[in-house]
Amino acid sequence: MTDAVTAELTVSGVHQTFITTDGKPMNVLNNINLNFDEEKFVSIVGHSGCGKSTLLRIVSGLQRPTRGSVRFKGHEVTGPGADRGMVFQQDAVFPWLTVRRNIEFGMEARGVAREEIGRQSKRWIELVGLTGWEDAYPKELSGGMRKRVDLARVYANSPEVMLMDEPFGALDQQTKSVMQGELLRLWQNSRSIVLFVTHDLEEAIYLSDEIVVLAPRPGRVKSKMQVSLARPREDGMRLTTEFLEQKRALHELLKESL
Amino acid sequence: MALGLSEPVAEVAGDDEIESPARKAARLRRTRIVVGTISLGSLILLYTLVSNFSGVNPALMPPPQAIGATFWRMMADGSLWEDTAASLLRILVGYSIGTSLAILIGTLMGWFRIVEFIFDPIVEAFRPVPPLAYIPLIILWIGIGEESRILVLVMASFLTCIVNAYSGMKQVPRVYVEAARTLGASEATIFRRVALPFALPYIFAGMRVAMAASWATLVAAELVAAQSGLGYMLQAGRRFFDTSVVMVGIITIGILAFTLDRLFRFAQSRLNRWEEVER
Numbered sequence: 001m002t003d004a005v006t007a008e009l010t011v012s013g014v015h016q017t018f019i020t021t022d023g024k025p026m027n028v029l030n031n032i033n034l035n036f037d038e039e040k041f042v043s044i045v046g047h048s049g050c051g052k053s054t055l056l057r058i059v060s061g062l063q064r065p066t067r068g069s070v071r072f073k074g075h076e077v078t079g080p081g082a083d084r085g086m087v088f089q090q091d092a093v094f095p096w097l098t099v100r101r102n103i104e105f106g107m108e109a110r111g112v113a114r115e116e117i118g119r120q121s122k123r124w125i126e127l128v129g130l131t132g133w134e135d136a137y138p139k140e141l142s143g144g145m146r147k148r149v150d151l152a153r154v155y156a157n158s159p160e161v162m163l164m165d166e167p168f169g170a171l172d173q174q175t176k177s178v179m180q181g182e183l184l185r186l187w188q189n190s191r192s193i194v195l196f197v198t199h200d201l202e203e204a205i206y207l208s209d210e211i212v213v214l215a216p217r218p219g220r221v222k223s224k225m226q227v228s229l230a231r232p233r234e235d236g237m238r239l240t241t242e243f244l245e246q247k248r249a250l251h252e253l254l255k256e257s258l
Numbered sequence: 259m260a261l262g263l264s265e266p267v268a269e270v271a272g273d274d275e276i277e278s279p280a281r282k283a284a285r286l287r288r289t290r291i292v293v294g295t296i297s298l299g300s301l302i303l304l305y306t307l308v309s310n311f312s313g314v315n316p317a318l319m320p321p322p323q324a325i326g327a328t329f330w331r332m333m334a335d336g337s338l339w340e341d342t343a344a345s346l347l348r349i350l351v352g353y354s355i356g357t358s359l360a361i362l363i364g365t366l367m368g369w370f371r372i373v374e375f376i377f378d379p380i381v382e383a384f385r386p387v388p389p390l391a392y393i394p395l396i397i398l399w400i401g402i403g404e405e406s407r408i409l410v411l412v413m414a415s416f417l418t419c420i421v422n423a424y425s426g427m428k429q430v431p432r433v434y435v436e437a438a439r440t441l442g443a444s445e446a447t448i449f450r451r452v453a454l455p456f457a458l459p460y461i462f463a464g465m466r467v468a469m470a471a472s473w474a475t476l477v478a479a480e481l482v483a484a485q486s487g488l489g490y491m492l493q494a495g496r497r498f499f500d501t502s503v504v505m506v507g508i509i510t511i512g513i514l515a516f517t518l519d520r521l522f523r524f525a526q527s528r529l530n531r532w533e534e535v536e537r
Contacts, residue, residue, distance in 0.1 A: 060440055061440075062436055062439065062440065079439075080436075080439040080440045080442075081440075081442060082440070082441060082442030084440065085440060085441070086436070086437070086440035088433050088436070088437060090431075090433045091433075092433045092434060092436075092437035094434060094437075094452065094455070095532050095533070096455040096456065096458070096530075096532045097455075097532070105438070105441060105443075105451070106441035106442055106443070109438070109441055109442050109443035109444070109447050109451075110442045137531065137532040138532070139532065139533070153441070154440075154441070157441055157442065163440075
């Protein structure tokens with residue numbers, strides 16, 4: 001996360017103020033400056049109220065900042081775009097479309113050629129292990145399988161930035177571990193900048209190259225941490241001394257941020 | 259099952275393996291059909307017995323065989339067909355116009371705030387008044403022709419269907435819209451491929467309610483001002499003190515409305531296969 005001016009994705013001087021229901025202004029994000037210039041996996045952690053989800057929404061373009069700007073490849077972000085894919089915590093898979101049609105949705109919306117759509121959806125269905133479920137409706141799938149559809153749908157759109165807002169937050173612990181492994185495998189397959197919001201420290205360390213710690217009220221960058229674990233990551237690493245030391249260090253950073 | 263209704267399916271109960279959910283559902287369905295047939299059959303039997311043997315005036319309570327005879331006579335002379343066709347045509351025209359307008363305006367109302375602000379007060383002003391109450395006014399304004407009966411039907415189906423179309427669009431979850439946006443979908447694509455499919459079950463439910471409302475309104479409208487149709491037939495039967503004609507009218511309306519409703523339910527289940535019906 002160098003401060004090179006040529007950074008692909010730049011968050012500069014972002015402030016976000018919301019007006020609460022009782023009419024008072026609430027400062028959610030205060031002068032956020034971040035640069036992402038490599039295909040790195042970056043997690044954003046912080047206590048609730050630190051504005052981590054808001055920051056992600058601003059990068060996606062779903063939310064305009066009160067002040068400051070986000071620039072991607074030299075252009076200011078003024079709205080959502082397929083170059084910045086987003087996975088939400090909630091189940092965002094369309095229940096009225098089959099697995100295949102869900103995965104093809106983004107490509108169809110962008111007007112990708114039919115043969116290419118077919119090729120890509122087949123590829124991503126295989127990559128997320130949903131072969132045989134192409135024509136199933138989401139109601140027939142488990143929570144973990146729906147998340148796979150969601151990931152495949154965003155990845156099939158070949159975004160250059162992946163924004164993930166606690167995507168596995170609603171899954172049980174076992175499914176969550178499996179999905180973390182799957183995500184890393186997919187990411188290895190098609191590298192992109194990933195911004196991953198989570199409050200799960202183990203998840204942040206297991207997945208990331210770097211971790212940004214936000215402090216709450218108002219949300220601001222408190223510290224950054226490099227994760228020194230080798231890639232590819234394996235499930236067994238979670239209990240190594242090295243892993244646990246990093247987790248402890250992150251825990252300390254988070255405590256200091258309060 | 260605690261009600262002792264398991265009698266007709268004793269052969270299943272004899273199985274000593276554990277009953278699967280599918281089997282249980284099939285067993286309950288069969289029990290339901292058997293019991294339902296018995297209960298409806300008993301009612302018809304009771305009517306048959308009373309009308310034939312209790313000494314009640316057959317002019318008031320014509321026995322089933324008399325109703326049947328009237329039915330055949332009206333089929334043979336074509337009058338039943340004519341009245342049925344007249345009513346169905348009115349329904350077809352009025353309902354089609356009414357629900358089309360309701361779907362068009364209702365979905366736009368649910369999606370675009372300005373359209374909502376424009377139409378919501380109008381819909382809310384008309385809705386509390388039963389469509390039948392407008393009949394006298396409509397007759398005063400445009401007479402007792404075919405147009406006025408169809409207009410009442412348009413109003414009845416429009417006002418019932420629009421509420422569902424509108425609320426279905428209002429309930430599209432934000433996460434679907436935002437997911438579509440970040441996938442690169444345009445606003446037009448989101449309306450067509452996210453909002454409309456989500457609202458479709460609501461729209462369908464509205465169309466079904468509108469169909470029922472149309473029948474109710476149609477018969478009433480034909481009772482008041484018509485020279486043909488099933489409502490007119492009922493009215494004529496009363497005027498000529500021919501109770502069996504009234505009975506034929508009621509039964510015909512019942513069968514038609516029931517059949518249309520079933521067709522709707524079938525179409526609904528085919529179109530909305532994706533819906534989470536469980537729970």
